[in-house]
Amino acid sequence: MLISTSKTVALCSFSNLINAADRAIMPLAVLQMGPEFNWDMHAQGWLLSAFPIGYLSSQIIGAKFSKRFGGKNVLTFAVLFWSLLTFLTPLFAYSYATLVTSRILLGIAEGLGLPAVVHIFSTCVLADERSRAFGYLVAFGSIGQTLAAFVCPHLTWRWMFLLFGSSGFVWVLVWIFSFKEIRILTEDDDFIIIPPKLSSRTRWYDYLRHSQLWSIYLAHFSMSWTSNVITNWVPFYLSKFLGVSATALSFTAVPYIVNSFAGILAGHLADSLIMGNWTVLSVRRLMTVLGLVGPGICLIIFISLDNLVMAFSVISICMAFLACNSCGHLANHLDIAPNSSAITFGISNTIATVPGIFIGPLTAELVVKSGGRWLPVFMIAALVNFVGSIIYYSHSGSSQII
Structure with a gap:
C-alpha cells in the first residue's frame, strides 16, 4: 500500500472511530443524566431512538452528495457537524426537546460519513487493497465503541461529550491539511476483475424484487436488532439489575474488543x-447462521444469569458470534450484486437502522408493562435472530443477479 493510500485509509478509519465513539456515548451517559433530569424509562427510550431516525434518512443522500461534491468535502462537513453537536450536548440537555432534536441531527451527520468514506476508497484505493482498507475501517469502528465504553464510565456525563466532541475538531484540522483527494486513472488487468453487467439499465425495482436480496436485508435487520439491544440497554440492565457500579461499566468495552478480533x-x-472445498454460498450461510443463531442463544442464557463475570462472558461470546456476519450476509452483496453493491448495502443498512428507532421505546414499554421483567426483551431479540437465520439460509444465493 502506497504511503498516500495508507494515510488516506488511516484518516478515514479514525473518522469511523470517532463516529462509533460519539454514537456510543449516550447509552452510557443516560445512566447519569436520567436521575439528574428525572427522565423515566420512556423518556430515555425515545432519546436513545432519536439517533437512528436521523441515521436512517441520510445514507443514500450521503452517497449522492459525495459523488457530486467530493468525498473529502462531505466527510469534512459530516465530522465537523457531528462533533459540534456532540460537544454542545451538555448545553442541549437542559431542554429535552432540543436534546432529542440534536440527536436526530447527529444521526443525519453520522449517516453521511460512511458513504463519503466508501466514495473516497473507490477513487483512492486500488482494487487489491480495498479489502484491507475496509478491514481497518470496520476494526476502528469497534475500537471507537471500545474506547467509549472504557473511558466514559470514569467521567461525568458532561465530560463524555466534551472530550469526544473535541477529538472530532482535531481530526478535521488534520484531515483538511494532510489529505489530498486523488483519483486512480489506470488499473492493472492482472488484479482487477470487472463483473459483467446483466442489464444495461438497473431500476430501483430490481433492488427489491429478488428473494436473495431480501434474505440479506432481513438478516441485516435481525443482526441490527440484537446489536441495538446490546448497545443501548445492556449497560442499563447491568447497572440496575446486576448492581454494576458506574466505573465497573468500563468492562462493557471487553465485548467490543472480542468483536474486533473475532471479525x-x-x-x-x-x-x-x-x-x-466449500462453495461461496455454503460459507455465507454458515457465517450468517453462526452470526444470528449464536447471539440468539447467548441472549437467552444472559437473561438467566445473576453472576457478573458470567454475564460479561456471555455478552462477549455473543459479540464474537455477531462478528461472523461480516463475512456472511454483509459480504454477500459483492457476490450477487457486484456492480451495485453500494446501493444494495445502502438499502440494507437503511432497513437495518429501523430497529434502532423503536427498540428504545419498545424495550421501555415491555419492561414497564411486565412489572420490571426483561425476559420479553431478550426473548424477542433471540426470536428475531432465529427467524432471520432461517430466511437467509432458505433464500440466499451467491450467483450474480444484478
Missing part, C-alpha cells in the same frame, strides 16, 4: 474455507 478471525476462516 478478523472469521474473515480468515471464511477465506480458507472458500479456498478449500
